[in-house]
Amino acid sequence: MSLTSIVNKLYxxxxxxxxxxxxxxxxxxxxxxxxxxxxxxxxTEYGRSHLFAAIKTYNDFTQNVPVNTYEELKxxxxxxxxxxxxxxxxxxVKWYAKSSGTTNDKSKFIPITSEGLQNIxxxxxxxxxxxxxxxxxxSRLFNGKxxxxxxxxxxxxxxxxxxxGDLSAILIENINPLxxxxxxxxxxxxxxxxxxxxxxxxxxxxxxxxxxxxxxxxSWMLSVLVRVMELSGKQHLEEVWPxxxxxxxxxxxxxxxxxxxxxxxxxxxxxYMETYNASEGFFGVQNDLTDSxxxxxxxxxxxxxxxxxxxxxxERPNIVPLSGIELGRNYAMLISTSCGLWRYMIGxxxxxxxxxxxxxxxxxxxxxxxxxxxxxxxxDNAEKGLEAACKATGAQISDYTAAPIYMDANAKCRHQWxxxxxxxxxxxxxxxxxxxxxxxxxxxxxxxxxxxxxxLQPLEVxxxxxxxxxxxxxxxxKLGGQHKIPRLSNSRTNLEExxxxxx
Numbered sequence: 001m002s003l004t005s006i007v008n009k010l011y012x013x014x015x016x017x018x019x020x021x022x023x024x025x026x027x028x029x030x031x032x033x034x035x036x037x038x039x040x041x042x043x044t045e046y047g048r049s050h051l052f053a054a055i056k057t058y059n060d061f062t063q064n065v066p067v068n069t070y071e072e073l074k075x076x077x078x079x080x081x082x083x084x085x086x087x088x089x090x091x092x093v094k095w096y097a098k099s100s101g102t103t104n105d106k107s108k109f110i111p112i113t114s115e116g117l118q119n120i121x122x123x124x125x126x127x128x129x130x131x132x133x134x135x136x137x138x139s140r141l142f143n144g145k146x147x148x149x150x151x152x153x154x155x156x157x158x159x160x161x162x163x164x165g166d167l168s169a170i171l172i173e174n175i176n177p178l179x180x181x182x183x184x185x186x187x188x189x190x191x192x193x194x195x196x197x198x199x200x201x202x203x204x205x206x207x208x209x210x211x212x213x214x215x216x217x218x219s220w221m222l223s224v225l226v227r228v229m230e231l232s233g234k235q236h237l238e239e240v241w242p243x244x245x246x247x248x249x250x251x252x253x254x255x256x257x258x259x260x261x262x263x264x265x266x267x268x269x270x271x272y273m274e275t276y277n278a279s280e281g282f283f284g285v286q287n288d289l290t291d292s293x294x295x296x297x298x299x300x301x302x303x304x305x306x307x308x309x310x311x312x313x314x315e316r317p318n319i320v321p322l323s324g325i326e327l328g329r330n331y332a333m334l335i336s337t338s339c340g341l342w343r344y345m346i347g348x349x350x351x352x353x354x355x356x357x358x359x360x361x362x363x364x365x366x367x368x369x370x371x372x373x374x375x376x377x378x379x380d381n382a383e384k385g386l387e388a389a390c391k392a393t394g395a396q397i398s399d400y401t402a403a404p405i406y407m408d409a410n411a412k413c414r415h416q417w418x419x420x421x422x423x424x425x426x427x428x429x430x431x432x433x434x435x436x437x438x439x440x441x442x443x444x445x446x447x448x449x450x451x452x453x454x455x456l457q458p459l460e461v462x463x464x465x466x467x468x469x470x471x472x473x474x475x476x477x478k479l480g481g482q483h484k485i486p487r488l489s490n491s492r493t494n495l496e497e498x499x500x501x502x503x
Contacts, residue, residue: 002140002143004133004139004140004143008139012126012129012130012133012134015130016130016134018299019127022298022357024356026298026357029299030298030321030322033298033302033303034061037303037336037337038061039052040115040338041340043090044086044088044089044090045088050064051064052064062319065336065343066343067307067345068342068343070108070344073341073344080093080111080162081161082159082161082162083160083162088341088342089115089340092161093111093112093339094161094162094163095112095163095164095165095174096109096111096112096162096164097109097110097112097164097165097166097170097280098110098164098166098279099280110279110280111340111341112167112339113338113340115338115339116337117174119338120282120301120337122175123282123300124283124300125277128248128273129141131285131287131295132246132248132273135287135288136271139246140212140245142182142212144182144211144213145182145183145212146182146184146211146213146215147184147202147206147215147216147224148168148172148184148216149168149190149202149214149215149220150166150168150172150216151165151166151167151169151191152165152169152191152192167277167278167279169191173187184202184205184209184211185201185205185206186205195220196479199224203227203230203231204231206228207232211241211243212241212243212244213244213246213247214247214248215247215248215249217250217251218252218261219398219399219484221249222257222260222261225264228240229264236264236267237264237265238270244265244267244270245271246270246271246272246273247271247272248275249272249273249274249275250274250277251484252484253379253383254272256383256396256397256399256400258272259396260396273285273286275294276294280335280337280339280344281300281301281302281337281339282300282302283296283297283302283304283335284296284297284360284362285297291359292361293354293359294361295357296358298358301339302335302336302337303335303336304321304322304333305319305320305333305334305335305336305343306320306321306322306325306331306332306333306350307331307332307333307334308329308330308331308332309349310329312332325355327354329351330349330350330363330378331350331352332348332349333345347367348364348366349378350362351380361380364378364487367489368487368488368489370404370488372404373404373413373449373455374455375443375446377439377443377445377488378488381442382400382439382488385435385436385438385439385442386400386435389431389434390425390431392430392431392434393427393430393431393434394423395421395425396421396422397419397420397422398421398422398466399419399464399468399469399485400485401485401486401487401488401494402415402416402417402418402489403415403416403488403492403494403495404416404490404492405492413456414456414459415459415460416462417460417462418462418468418495418498418499418502419462419463420464420466420468420469421463421464428461428463431461432458432460432461439459464498465502468498468501469498471501472497472501473485475497475501
């Protein structure tokens with residue numbers, strides 16, 4: 001019996017039985033979570049001011065607690081970072097996950113409580129392994145080590161009572177010491193802030209290790225793996241790590257990177273498993289590798305609500321709990337958590353593919369879309385369009401962003417795409433045409449605006465030089481960690497900066 005099968009039997013079999021409840025008891029589990037959160041926080045400042053103790057039903061909850069963005073909670077979070085206790089959650093909160101900024105601030109600081117670490121983030125990591133081993137009983141996951149790619153953290157020098165950093169770094173810093181026996185690189189390397197130095201050190205430290213699994217954001221992990229290949233002189237990654245069996249990935253869509261990974265790792269039994277672990281919480285796991293949808297995790301310290309995106313601009317949108325969702329409809333996700341976020345709009349959009357159990361796909365961001373002319377182009381559209389264009393022309397994409405040109409010198413309007421190719425298309429004109437046609441096929445609003453080129457002219461693709469997007473992130477002080485390229489935007493600010501660097 002292998003070490004993996006022993007660990008599976010001791011730690012994960014019983015959890016899989018609990019996860020079976022997701023199929024028929026989802027609403028009950030969520031009601032229990034709501035009651036637990038309200039009960040724990042009823043004596044906090046926020047809980048008293050919003051009458052948590054009097055809330056008995058979901059309707060009471062919606063009447064007493066407003067929908068919040070970061071801006072609404074920022075003052076309370078700032079007080080918590082200064083050391084004040086019992087504000088949004090009981091006790092003092094030490095850790096804050098630094099996330100991409102808002103309209104008014106460069107960064108957001110998401111509270112990470114001790115309870116949130118245990119019953120959201122680490123519980124999510126445990127369930128990923130539980131599902132994986134359940135589907136792969138012959139796995140030898142724990143017979144080797146896992147390469148976990150994280151960010152960095154540092155003291156907040158103006159606020160001595162708090163520490164800030166990428167969520168991944170906070171997880172590494174607080175992880176059970178026993179976990180360090182089965183993970184690489186060493187902690188000092190994992191928490192380095194300079195990604196270029198970190199990348200090189202990780203490659204050197206892991207080159208001769210028995211790596212069975214890797215975890216991280218696809219774009220940053222690919223950069224590390226390329227460096228490993230450079231040092232090894234091998235053609236394929238399985239020549240370096242013959243027992244590698246799974247990549248646990250998340251943070252950005254995997255579709256643009258899949259072909260590059262499949263060329264790097266050619267073994268037929270390599271597996272790719274998506275997770276949805278954001279700074280604000282751990283929400284989803286791909287429990288079936290033949291289905292791209294993820295299971296919504298229901299018995300964590302997270303209560304979910306959903307705002308229909310077609311009512312996003314409405315003064316009184318019909319926000320619903322899990323029991324009120326409709327399959328195939330695009331929703332903005334709201335969460336209340338044991339990290340002290342209350343009816344918090346996370347900024348991600350999802351679409352449910354199943355109710356029994358509740359499974360979903362991430363469709364984009366509430367802010368990452370182009371709707372300059374009523375076309376309502378979302379990231380899910382973009383990913384499918386790019387996939388079709390790559391398939392038609394043999395291209396591979398490293399990174400991309402897109403924004404509208406509202407009117408050029410010839411009074412023409414169009415979408416402008418800046419794309420860095422890992423492998424150039426056989427024809428850039430064909431790539432552009434297929435992308436444009438696919439977007440019309442899957443988005444009726446885009447199709448209507450493209451009709452006879454009246455409102456929108458054919459999209460334009462500009463080829464980015466190699467390394468452009470990394471250079472832009474570096475210029476912004478966001479190279480590595482969990483930082484992402486903003487894919488779609490109504491604003492041309494980011495795109496203009498990148499075009500300037502491209503020239």
